[in-house]
Structure formats: C-alpha cells, structure tokens
Amino acid sequence: MTNKDLADLIFPNLEHDVDYYESLYPERELKEGEKVTRFAPSPTGYMHIGNFMSALVDYSIAKSSNGIFFLRNEDTDKAREVSDAVDKIMETLYKYGMIPDEYEYKGEIVGNYGPYIQSERKEIYEAYAKSLVKQGLAYPCFCTPEELDEIRAKQEAAKIKPGYYGVWAKYRTLPVEQAVEKIKNGEKYIIRFKSMGREDRRIKHKDSIKGNIEFPENDQDIVIIKADGLPTYHFAHAVDDHLMRVTQVIRGDEWVSSLPLHLELFRALGFKPPKYAHTATIMKDENGSKRKISKRKDPEAAVSYYHEEGIPADAVVEYLLNIANSTFEPWRRANPNKPVEEFDLQLNKMSVSGAVFDMVKLLDVSKNVISKYTAEKIYEETLKWAEKYNQEFAKLLKENKDYSIKVLNIERGKAKPRKDIAKWSDVENTIEYMYNDIFENMNDYEFQKINDEAEIKDILNSYIEKHFNISDDKETWFNKMKDLAEEKGYAREVKEYKANPEAYKGHVGDISTVIRVALTTRHNTPDLYEIMQVLGKEEVEKRIQDFIG
Ligand code: GLU
Secondary structure: OOHHHHHHHHOOOOOOOHHHHHHHOOOOOOOOOOOEEEEOOOOOOOOEHHHHHHHHHHHHHHHHOOOEEEEOEOOOOHHHOOOOHHHHHHHHHHHOOOOOOEEEEOOEEEOOOOOOEHHHHHHHHHHHHHHHHHOOOEEEEOOOHHHHHHHHHHHHHOOOOOOOEHHHOOOOOOOHHHHHHHHHOOOOOEEEEOOOOOOOOEEEEEEOOOEEEEEEOOOEOOEEEOOOOOEOHHHHHHHHHHHOOOOEEEEEHHHHHHHHHHHHHHHHHOOOOOEEEEEOOOEEEEOOEEEEOOOOOOHHHEOHHHHHHOOOHHHHHHHHHHHHOOOHHHHHHHOOOOOHHHOOOOHHHOOOOOOEEOHHHHHHHHHHHHHOOOHHHHHHHHHHHHHHHOHHHHHHHHHOHHHHHHHHOOOOOOOOOOOOOOOHHHHHHHHHHHOHHHHHOOOOOOOOOOOOHHHHHHHHHHHHHHHOOOOOOHHHHHHHHHHHHHHOOOEOOHHHHHHOHHHOOOEHHHHHHHHHHHHHOOOOOOOHHHHHHHHOHHHHHHHHHHHHO
16 A cells, blocks of 8 residues: 555545646746735734734735735635635725735636635645645644644654654554544544654754844644544645745744744745745734733724724824835935835835834824825815714715815915824814804813903904904905904014013914814914914804804
8 A cells, every 4th residue: 555545535526736727827927136925914803013914015016016816715714714804804904005906806806826715726726735745745644622632742752853753743654544444433633744854953044124034944743634634724824825826925033033934835846835924923012012012902003993092094004105215215205106016115114123013103104195185185084984873974074075074174285284184083183163162162261371361352352243254365364363462462463562561461473373263273383374264253253242142
C-alpha cells in the first residue's frame, strides 16, 4: 500500500485534481508594477478599525498600481459566524468607496477567480490536501482530544515547547497500512501537514513593512483540514492566495509569527509565495503610554462607531491614510482636490511599532472635510444620519428643508468656510437656536463680559430702536454696531481698547456678544450678520423684544 492508496481512501470522489485548478485559475495578465491585493475578513459581525485599515491599505495599494482589489469571505470558522456579517462588510466597503473589483455576494460571482467564499471552495482545498497526502507531505492524525491533552501535559511537565511536532507527532510515522485500517474502522481523524522544518535552523524574510525579519523554521505539523472537512486559515491562505494570484498580502501583525509555516506550506505545495506586509496594530495613547486600541475600552475600535457618530466616510479615510503614511498630509496640502486613489501609499513607510489613533486629530480632519461640502450636501448627509439616529431632528430638517439649507449655508462656500461641524451628530447642537420652536425653550444665555441685566437690556433696547435695519449691508451693519459701542462707552475697535483700556468699559466685541447671545443664547456662533439675515427682521425683533420683556 502506498500514500496514493491512502489519499484515494481519504478523498475518494474528487472531480478535479490540482492540475485542473492550476489551469482554471491561470496567472493574471498584469502589467509591470500592477498589484493584486485582497481583503479577507472573517464574517464575525464586527469590523475592527485594524481590519478596516488593512482593507484601506489593500485598496490603496491595488488602485494606485492600477491593479486588482478583491474581497474574499473567510468563513471557515462556522462557530463564530454571524448571519448578516457579510452584508455589513459589503455595506462598509461601499460606504467608504472601497469597491472590490472581484467578490461574491448574494449568489453573484464577479471575477474569474471565484468562488470567493471559502466554504464554497471545499473541493479545491481537498484536491490540494490530497496531493500532499499522495506525496507523503500530509497525513491523517487520529489523536483524540484526551491524547492531545496528555501530550501537552507531558510537554509542560518537561518544560519543553508545546505543540504537535517531531517525536510528539504521534501519527506522523504511522505506516500507511495502519492508517488505512483505522479509517476503514471508522476512526475519526483530521489531516496534518508533515513539516520538514527544524527549529534550530533559521529563515530570513523581507516583509514589505517590517523589512528584514528572521525566525526559526516551522516544525509544527499543523492541521490543514479540520474535523468538519474545512481547511484551517493557514491552508486556505496558501491555496487561495496562490490560486487567486495575489501578489501582495497585507494582514495584521498577529499573523507574522505564522510566516515560517506559511512559507513552508507554499514550498510544499509548489507555489511561489506572495509578498507579505504585516501591519502594526493601531495604538491608543493613554496618559502618555501606548497601548493597543481595544474593542472593550475604546468605542472607536469598531467601525460602526463612525457611522453612529456620523463622521463622514471620506474623513475617516483621509485620517487613516494620514496615520498610514505621514507623507499623506503634505500630499493632500499640495493636491487639495485629488481623489485619494491617486495617493501613492508606500508600505515601507508604514509604522512598524503601531500608529497612534488620535480622535481629536480625526475630528479636525473631519471638520476640514466637511468645511468643503455644500450646504445641500450637509443637509442630505445629516438627514440620512438623523433618520437612523435622531428621528426628531430628522423630522425638523424635513419640515424645514429650504430654511435648514440656508442655515447651513451661513459662512460656507467662502475662502474661509466655517469649521464647527466634525460629525453629523454635531449639527443639531450647532444650529438648533435657528429654529424658533427650539429657541423658545432655550434659556441658558451665555453672556460674557457684560452680564448685568439692566445694562444688557439697555444695549438691546438701543440697538433695536436706533440701529437695527435688516436691509443694511454688512459694512453698514458693523459700523452701526460700532456706533452703539461708542454710545455706551465702549471702544469702536479692539485695538483702541487695548491701547487705552482705562478709557473704556470694553470694546465693540463685548457689545456684539450681547446681541449674539440674546439672539442665539450662545456666545460662540458663526457670523452674526449672516445669522440675522437668515432669521429675518421679525424674528430678530421678536427675540430681542422677548428678552427685554
Ligand atoms: N480572515 C483573516 C482575518 O480576518 C484574514 C487574515 C489575512 O488577511 O490573511 O484575520
């Protein structure tokens, strides 16, 4: 009896062999420099910012090289699978503009290298596992969980490296006849890789991010086909990334220690390995020390957080590219309107120790991104967000569409647009005082320097009686504000006041603040002139009169 008999017994009815698959999925016709990358999430229902970052890097590397970016669903861990996870992944990729060139979704396969769902590739993995068994490079292992526990306990007691390897690999040298007999007797088994590696030898590798790295060889006889017939990550990675003709694997740091194993698997299978880039975990700064961003402690570790807060997708992308490559920021400054796809992301410029995620910086980037939007776009995006997360506000926006756009247009579309909105969840708070029904119930007036009620009323009274005219242009309006300041003993200009503070009660800014607060309750708002224009004559008068009354 030979290994071939064993292989035929384990995989009796395979329709195709490896040669068939090799010709079914030929090398891609790529031009010099074009890269093939893939995003390969496990459908566990939760997208971590680190996975998202990997997807973004995959996408950027493929697009800037004019190559291919595809999506592969790694659903071999059936116990952890969540039913709508794939919908969420697709939704996220579309929302963030990272549309895969090849994918499989709702029964439709786009691309010639599918299926793109691992559980649908079972026969392919079997063909390759069979070929390994046939060559004596893989074997059935009949260890029961109790036997594995026993091995582990012995290794622990002897203080030696744990695992299934060398002399500990109980079924590695089982004669074919006995293996065949056990299988015929219905004994349960899995398939293990027969490693030829030795721990005392080292391998060198050049990682696209980390540069030169060195490891001991792999010597573990890892599982390649599990008891449920599906492959492990390691085996599926080798088979899929080979057959799908990936040129650059980009994945999290947690996989770097498996690299010796993966390189050995590629060699045993006769495949040329792809290039690897292992991305460092995103970090958080906590009181001056760095720690890994954590699903438990940091809400921003989940990509869903950004949707919930209403941080626009392009802001998140801009920010992440920023932390991926520090050259992004100067590129963006030089090319304010270019699509991000044109940015030439460099893997070798990515952080090896882990970039620090900074929420304040993200919100700053977001403010900048939003400042370039039109009022109409902000209205639409805010409404879309509010329909999901703040229905009452959505209703208000819908009932006052034109007015809301006017409000949002205050200080917008100018050389220096307003930058007070970082996320759609900020909008309500930034503009609520512009809606009469809401304003009526606001009573937390943020008066500043001038906070004596009698003086406030006197200023408002004079303003409304003598100076307010809705038809004034901005310059006239401002001159009148200065006239009012002078009348009440305040300097017309801030610098006059600063030069001679004894001579005045304050300056024109203190006066305009009184009017601003009376009209909005806030001391910090966009341009007051524009606010008054949008409120209109009657409403300005009403608000001031009500206040005096
Ligand atoms: N399914 C693996 C994960 O989500 C993919 C890793 C890889 O990109 O190879 O961690």
